[in-house]
Amino acid sequence: MTEVYPRVALIGLGLIASSMFWAMKRRGVVGHVTGYARSAATRDTARRIGLCDTVCDSAAEAVEDADLVVLAVPVGVMGDVAAEIAPYLKPGCTVTDVGSVKKTVIEAVAPHLPEGVHFVPGHPLAGTEHSGPESGFASLFDNRWCLLVPVEGAAPEAVETLTTFWQALGANVELMDAEHHDLVLAVTSHTPHLIAYTMVGVADDLRRVTDSEVIKYSAAGFRDFTRIAASDPTMWRDVFLNNKEATLEILGRFTEELFALQRAIRTGDGDHLHAYFTRTRAIRRGIIEAGQDTDAPNFGRTRTER
Numbered sequence: 102m103t104e105v106y107p108r109v110a111l112i113g114l115g116l117i118a119s120s121m122f123w124a125m126k127r128r129g130v131v132g133h134v135t136g137y138a139r140s141a142a143t144r145d146t147a148r149r150i151g152l153c154d155t156v157c158d159s160a161a162e163a164v165e166d167a168d169l170v171v172l173a174v175p176v177g178v179m180g181d182v183a184a185e186i187a188p189y190l191k192p193g194c195t196v197t198d199v200g201s202v203k204k205t206v207i208e209a210v211a212p213h214l215p216e217g218v219h220f221v222p223g224h225p226l227a228g229t230e231h232s233g234p235e236s237g238f239a240s241l242f243d244n245r246w247c248l249l250v251p252v253e254g255a256a257p258e259a260v261e262t263l264t265t266f267w268q269a270l271g272a273n274v275e276l277m278d279a280e281h282h283d284l285v286l287a288v289t290s291h292t293p294h295l296i297a298y299t300m301v302g303v304a305d306d307l308r309r310v311t312d313s314e315v316i317k318y319s320a321a322g323f324r325d326f327t328r329i330a331a332s333d334p335t336m337w338r339d340v341f342l343n344n345k346e347a348t349l350e351i352l353g354r355f356t357e358e359l360f361a362l363q364r365a366i367r368t369g370d371g372d373h374l375h376a377y378f379t380r381t382r383a384i385r386r387g388i389i390e391a392g393q394d395t396d397a398p399n400f401g402r403t404r405t406e407r
């Protein structure tokens with residue numbers, strides 16, 4: 102296919118950036134890809150496995166000729182990274198990010214970017230519990246959503262080109278505003294992760310107290326929780342600290358429902374439980390009927406399957 106961008110720079114070389122690299126190379130989406138990660142060990146690993154055409158020892162060097170710069174670092178450091186690269190950005194280039202939270206990332210990044218640079222924030226809704234340069238694979242974004250969250254006054258051509266880029270990586274693209282994005286993701290991703298972290302923590306405490314074999318005999322549902330709860334601690338700490346308002350709102354609602362279910366169990370209100378579970382089952386069936394069941398095609402894949 103024709104190149105969407107001649108030169109791309111990946112800042113941060115973890116799961117998402119490495120998957121983007123392999124996906125770009127799979128279809129010849131771009132020309133040359135530079136990469137930079139803060140840690141020398143990550144840069145060494147990237148060089149060893151051929152991740153990026155050139156691995157640079159500074160962010161400045163990585164971005165200087167890039168037509169697209171992708172910030173693929175934890176959301177808590179997006180602003181620092183933007184400040185670091187700002188003086189070296191090529192006029193007319195596009196800067197995007199892949200952060201799981203949009204409002205605070207936009208607030209942290211936008212003020213650093215010089216005029217003439219297009220900022221088009223993004224978020225691919227695809228991932229695994231693995232992290233680091235060796236965890237990526239080319240098919241991660243296939244048939245997954247990538248949400249773009251253009252800031253006010255964003256150049257339509259810059260948004261269009263980034264849309265074409267993500268489509269070439271296999272994703273379906275939609276535009277959304279930042280506040281709505283953060284609320285939707287609090288429901289579909291952030292709060293579920295917090296619940297999984299909590300449930301696994303509770304099971305672990307229980308194991309210590311009773312010395313039972315909670316983990317050894319864990320059923321499939323709980324195993325799914327342990328997978329989610331194995332996700333990167335830095336990434337998820339930053340997600341919760343940066344999507345405070347929406348997560349707390351959804352957690353509040355979650356707690357109310359949980360209390361209602363708790364009460365139904367205590368009072369023996371089987372009708373309440375049955376009606377509730379019937380409603381939730383219908384949601385799952387609706388997803389399957391709508392053909393949107395993209396159930397975990399990426400889980401457990403390794404880099405060798407790229």
Ligand SMILES: NC(=O)c1ccc[n+]([C@@H]2O[C@H](COP(=O)([O-])OP(=O)(O)OC[C@H]3O[C@@H](n4cnc5c(N)ncnc54)[C@H](O)[C@@H]3O)[C@@H](O)[C@H]2O)c1
Nearest residue numbers: 113114115116117139173174175176200201228229232233
């Ligand atoms: N993991 C997922 O499921 C997923 C999905 C969609 C979006 N995201 C978002 O993508 C971003 C990256 O996540 P990931 O899963 O690829 O993480 P990761 O932990 O696999 O990789 C992060 C990379 O950033 C580097 N880094 C950290 N601080 C840096 C700094 N100050 N300067 C330069 N490099 C730095 C790390 O060395 C590492 O290479 C996050 O913002 C995350 O919220 C993650």
Ligand SMILES: O=C(O)C(=O)C[C@]1(C(=O)O)C=C[C@@H](O)C=C1
Nearest residue numbers: 201225226227228229230289290
């Ligand atoms: O499947 C997983 O492991 C994920 O957690 C991926 C997941 C999600 O919650 O769906 C996690 C965070 C992202 O920002 C986007 C995708």
